[in-house]
Amino acid sequence: xxxxxxxxxxxxxxxxxxxxxxxxxxxxxxxxxxxxxxxxxxxxxxxxxxxxxxxxxxxxxxxxxxxxxxxxxxxxxxxxxxxxxxxxxxxxxxxxxxxxxxxxxxxxxxxxxxxxxxxxxxxxxxxxxxxxxxxxxxxxxxxxxxxxxxxxxxxxxxxxxxxxxxxxxxxxxxxxxxxxxxxxxxxxxxxxxxxxxxxxxxxxxxxxxxxxxxxxxxxxxxxxxxxxxxxxxxxxxxxxxxxxxxxxxxxxxxxxxxxxxxxxxxxxxxxxxxxxxxxxxxxxxxxxxxxxxxxxxxxxxxxxxxxxxxxxxxxxxxxxxxxxxxxxxxxxxxxxxxxxxxxxxxxxxxxxxxxxxxxxxxxxxxxxxxxxxxxxxxxxxxxxxxxxxxxxxxxxxxxxxxxxxxxxxxxxxxxxxxxxxxxxxxxxxxx
Numbered sequence: 001x002x003x004x005x006x007x008x009x010x011x012x013x014x015x016x017x018x019x020x021x022x023x024x025x026x027x028x029x030x031x032x033x034x035x036x037x038x039x040x041x042x043x044x045x046x047x048x049x050x051x052x053x054x055x056x057x058x059x060x061x062x063x064x065x066x067x068x069x070x071x072x073x074x075x076x077x078x079x080x081x082x083x084x085x086x087x088x089x090x091x092x093x094x095x096x097x098x099x100x101x102x103x104x105x106x107x108x109x110x111x112x113x114x115x116x117x118x119x120x121x122x123x124x125x126x127x128x129x130x131x132x133x134x135x136x137x138x139x140x141x142x143x144x145x146x147x148x149x150x151x152x153x154x155x156x157x158x159x160x161x162x163x164x165x166x167x168x169x170x171x172x173x174x175x176x177x178x179x180x181x182x183x184x185x186x187x188x189x190x191x192x193x194x195x196x197x198x199x200x201x202x203x204x205x206x207x208x209x210x211x212x213x214x215x216x217x218x219x220x221x222x223x224x225x226x227x228x229x230x231x232x233x234x235x236x237x238x239x240x241x242x243x244x245x246x247x248x249x250x251x252x253x254x255x256x257x258x259x260x261x262x263x264x265x266x267x268x269x270x271x272x273x274x275x276x277x278x279x280x281x282x283x284x285x286x287x288x289x290x291x292x293x294x295x296x297x298x299x300x301x302x303x304x305x306x307x308x309x310x311x312x313x314x315x316x317x318x319x320x321x322x323x324x325x326x327x328x329x330x331x332x333x334x335x336x337x338x339x340x341x342x343x344x345x346x347x348x349x350x351x352x353x354x355x356x357x358x359x360x361x362x363x364x365x366x367x368x369x370x371x372x373x374x375x376x377x378x379x380x381x382x383x384x385x386x387x388x389x390x391x392x393x394x395x396x397x398x399x400x401x402x403x404x405x406x407x408x409x410x411x412x413x414x415x416x417x418x419x420x421x422x423x424x425x426x427x428x429x430x431x
Contacts, residue, residue, distance in 0.1 A: 002034055002068050004309055004344050004365055018382035021333035028332075028346050039064050040349040040363065050206050051109040053083035054252065057240055057313070061349075062089040065238055069309060069365075070095065074235040079224035079300060084110025086238055087217045088210065091116040096215040098229060100222050102270050102419040104262045105183060105253035110219040111176045116210045117217070127204055130174050134200065137164040141194040157192050158259065165260075177203060179260060186256035223270060223419040225295040229303045237300055237310040242272040243327040244289050244318035245282070270419035272296070273318075282320050283388060283399075283406035287413040290330055290384040294376060295415060297331070297339035301368055310341060310366040315359065316348075323395035323403070325387055328362035338379040341366040381410045 016024070038044070040061075047059050062085055070076060074095060078086035081099025083106050090097030091113055101107050115123055137160050161182055168174035184199035185192075220228055224241075257264050268274060272292045278284040300310055314327045335341040345365035352358050385407050392403050 001071065004069065004367060016337060018333060018337070018379065018386040021337045021383065022329050022386055024336070025329050025332040025343070028343060031345055031347050034345070035068060035347075037349075039068075040347060041351060042349075049083065049085055050088060050112075050209075051083040053106060053109065056082045057085040059085050059089055061313075062086055062238065063092070065311060066090065066093055066095070066236075069311065070236045075233065077227075077229065077234040077237045077300075077303065078239045079227060079237070079296060080239045080241050081110055081219060082106050082240070084113055084219060087113040087219060088116075091213040091215070091217045092211045094213045094215050097217045098227075098234070099219040100224050100227055101219060102221070102223055102267055103252065104221065104260070104267070104421075105257055107219055107221045108176060108179045108183060112180065112207065113210070113217045113219065114173055114176065115207045116213045119212055120208075123207055126171075126173055127177070127207065129171075130168065130177055131200070133167050133174070133178075134164060134196070137161075137167065138196050139193045141197060154189055157189050161259075177207075182259065183253050183256040186253070186259060221421050224272075225292070225299050226418060227299055227303055231302050232305045232308075234303045235305045235308045237304060237308070238313070239300075239311070240313045241293065241296065241331070242274075242289075243315050244273045244286055244325050244330070245320050246271070246273040246318070267419065270416050272416065281402050281406055281409075283323075283391075283403050284409065284413055285320065286325060286388060287381060287384040287406065287410045288416060290334060290380040291413065291415045293331060294334040294338055294380040297335050297341065298373055298376075301339045301341055301373060304368050306368060306370065308368055310368075312364045312366070313349075313361055314364070316362050317360075321396075321399050321402070323391045323399060325391065328364055330383055330387060332364055333383045334380060335364075335366055337383070338374055338376045340369040340371065340373050342369050378411075381413070385410050 042058055042060055045058060045060055049056055049059055066076070066089055070093075072095075076086065076090045076095050076097040078097070078099045081087060081101045082103075084099060087097050087099050087110055099110055101110060115126075118126065165175065165178050165182070168178050180203050181196065181199045184203065185195045188195045222228060251264075254264050273285060273289040277288065304310060312328075312331055314331060316326060316328060318325050318327055332343050336343060343364060344367050347363035347365075348360055349363055350358055350360050388403050388407050388410075392400050395403065
């Protein structure tokens, strides 16, 4: 296991102005020696994620980071857990792990980690019960007409799926599995009912592949700024937070989520950095992102133990109307300036997309600064203003007036609403 720096007392960094905090990050060297770069870049990747989710961790990357930096008795957390890669990899190492996510589609997928606490025989028994329930409502692909669904219209199929979901609503594991099936087939109803049974078979293969772990691994449907964890209860946090002008994650599996009763537009309001926000002046997104991210970093510091270790992995560059912003600079300045965290190691990793584009990510290692959390002193707004001020100099002159207006309005920007799960319909119970 690679050691990181000791956990320092406060030496005055929290009192630095935003420009100095950004300059401190710029001067921080990128480590290329402590671990093989090929391991960070996953040059020889052989495994893929269990569930499709845009922007998620590669399982082998999390596997490597846990092996390299987590201790054998650590409790792991990922406040932006997505489809659950951190939870599944922690389960492989028998480490207790907790994840948080606002997107219900991601929570449904990540919730599959609950099956890891069951032995093979118990999993098979639970799945056999699910199959029996499905057989009561879902037609065989070879005898669909016997079930009164001769035309297989979307409306009729949805009614059948609703009855199936209701039939397993009393069993959280079965309901989670059923919701996963709905997500897998909602966009493929033209292949009904064959697509249902294929989805069930594929999902069962995922569940069968999970390791057994006696450790508790759990996902919470909650906001990263308000984790249901005790202060100092986590020793290792690894997470890939959203970045500025990020993809609208609430659009993932939107038809299935609306069918399950979720209000995706309410969820969208709590997404960090979403590019759907502030359409009149998208540079205001930079300010709200800084405000939201600082709150999340302070919450991570709250739950992190005094000997803890926090790793954030974030895409290096975002663009807003063609103007680039360095995400890690913002995160590091916020962490050191107002979240009682100290940057002790900076790494980078890269990968090539299917379109041939090389993407760089910054891997930032923080340890907690000893002492109480400092007041924010509006640092988030100051950092946002500082990077916007830099953007005026390097951006297209045509967008400079909008950047200036965003800086002028910065003090009035409010954080994203704190997410509290709320269903459009209460007819379908939670998992």
